[in-house]
Amino acid sequence: MDVTIYDVARQAGVSPATVSRVLNGSGRVAAATRRRVEAAVAQLGYEPNRVARSLATSVTHTLALLLPDITNPFFPALVKGVQLLAEERRYTLLLGHTGADPEREEAYLRVLRGKRVDGVILVGLTLDGRRIRGALGEVPVVVLDRPVDLPGAAVVRVDHRGGAFLAVRHLLELGHRDIAHVAGPRDLAVSRERLEGYREALAEAGLPYRPELVVEADFTEEGGYAAVRRLCAAGPFTAVFAANDLSAIGVVAALRERGLAVPDRVSVVGFDDIHLCAYTVPTLTTVRQPAYAMGRRAAELLIDAVQGGDPRGVVFAAELVVRGSTGPPAGGGSAG
């Protein structure tokens, strides 16, 4: 059916072993022989069967990336980073949606082990380390943004606490004192870390932590939108630090509907720096996570691990990006 290494060998008048050597640059082959083989390959349009090669070498040159949901706008840049680095190193990338569902995660990991992928990047996993290893066996793993209890896995993370600290300190420096926080889901480590940064900045400024100004949302616009209602009921505030850009956008929309202009009446800061922050009105002040760079780095670490290295984890700094949604508090009354 397809042309095989035997066809090429026959055409070139050599053995399959020699064709293999030419193809892989392994072993020594006389120049004339090499040319004959290359001619045969070209003439037959031969493309080696990598499944067979993988079976023989037990290397698939395939990496996998598992994430909850690619429509979360933080992920595409990350995926691109992983993908491009993988491609540069001649790896191919499998993509999987887990929907943050532990059963699906586990099922996926089993499939990946079965497919003998060389390594896996895990983002937003909910599974614990024991079950991951149980499903995945020895396959090298890089984990994003989760201090997972996975022996041997390198972790790539962002300093969420530090980023949140920067955001809130920015608001404090503008003169805000009543700063609310629209948090992420309590059970995610990143939510907790950002909340921590918020508290730390308040503490550093000598301000008390006021739990009524912290409401939990779910990282969506709808969540941010809904959070504003609860916040307005809770008490006056002149600024909001939202745990991510999507909810910040929801917050801005809700404030606007209530006649609370941003940033004139209320300042808003987000987190992530998704692409569209620069194009909303007002443009959104936020904390940038270097998603693309993180993706590249994760892929790099993974390939290191695949090739026998023992890579250390990396922590990326988050960076404050000041745009149009923050300003000094209004002289007059505040919201709520």
Next chain:
Amino acid sequence: MDVTIYDVARQAGVSPATVSRVLNGSGRVAAATRRRVEAAVAQLGYEPNRVARSLATSVTHTLALLLPDITNPFFPALVKGVQLLAEERRYTLLLGHTGADPEREEAYLRVLRGKRVDGVILVGLTLDGRRIRGALGEVPVVVLDRPVDLPGAAVVRVDHRGGAFLAVRHLLELGHRDIAHVAGPRDLAVSRERLEGYREALAEAGLPYRPELVVEADFTEEGGYAAVRRLCAAGPFTAVFAANDLSAIGVVAALRERGLAVPDRVSVVGFDDIHLCAYTVPTLTTVRQPAYAMGRRAAELLIDAVQGGDPRGVVFAAELVVRGSTGPPAGGGSAG
């Protein structure tokens, strides 16, 4: 190293053939034997090596999706659609970035053929049919949004012409007469089709086509932003139909900077209905492409083709979504 089918066979006291039959539900196996095998599988934590299976069956249960750039906000929903359907049908998805570069496209296709993927979904390809087939051999293909000269490939497309027609007719119905168009790259079919819809709507309304009101951009915010300058130099207009949402957002930003309020002074319509259209200010009137549904459908057609069917193409209708960026033309002067 890893546990193989031989280990399972030994443990269960049967032959590998029987284990294979149990695993695949092929052939007849006595109930008692089946139970013994299943117990052995569970006890050893056996996960079949799918590379070996693929070599034996020449089926990999892997699909590939090639697209120019996943950070284009239109794509994530599409990817998700493909991915989820693939998963439901027990296929795994390979993702590739082509960057709209024909060389990379061709290289990728070769790799995919080598990896013996069962089928490929091609989005935004620049290669012609002959080279695609040359690189990919007989592998089944579904093409998105491009009437490609690829015999045997099913095509999933959106009625761009019809969608653009709806957008412009909406503007006409509001009373606009001077309607500009920020087009996409001339060499892409979708750009041309949307331009066509624009012209048709004008023609239907008995309005002349005025080339000076059509400027080419590149589907980015920056492109839309820059287009406004050229448009303002070209002549007065009270509405802009942008070829996609990203450029529409750039257009809105540029208009705002020139003091041309949207929609009070100028109305703007986009195309795609990316997620954030509902959260910009003003919210963006646009033409929705059902990206998720298209992804699912493409995957469905591909799997049909893989399993021996001969699927027909599908055309999705585009739908006008009226939001806040369009309104009747201002009584007074227009922009430009």
Next chain:
DNA sequence: GGCGCCTGAGAAAGCGCTTTCATAGAGGGG
């Protein structure tokens, strides 16, 4: 001129499955 060594290339096994073919044994019918 003979010997050892090095280079280039082939033979064959093995990677972990599937699947065809063959066969032992269990029933059933005459």
Next chain:
DNA sequence: CCCCTCTATGAAAGCGCTTTCTCAGGCGCC
């Protein structure tokens, strides 16, 4: 009671590569 027909299972080949082992021949050296 024998033969035939199924049913359940095993043996072995084959999928298309890689890689080890082996060997033929050419060369340099003494």
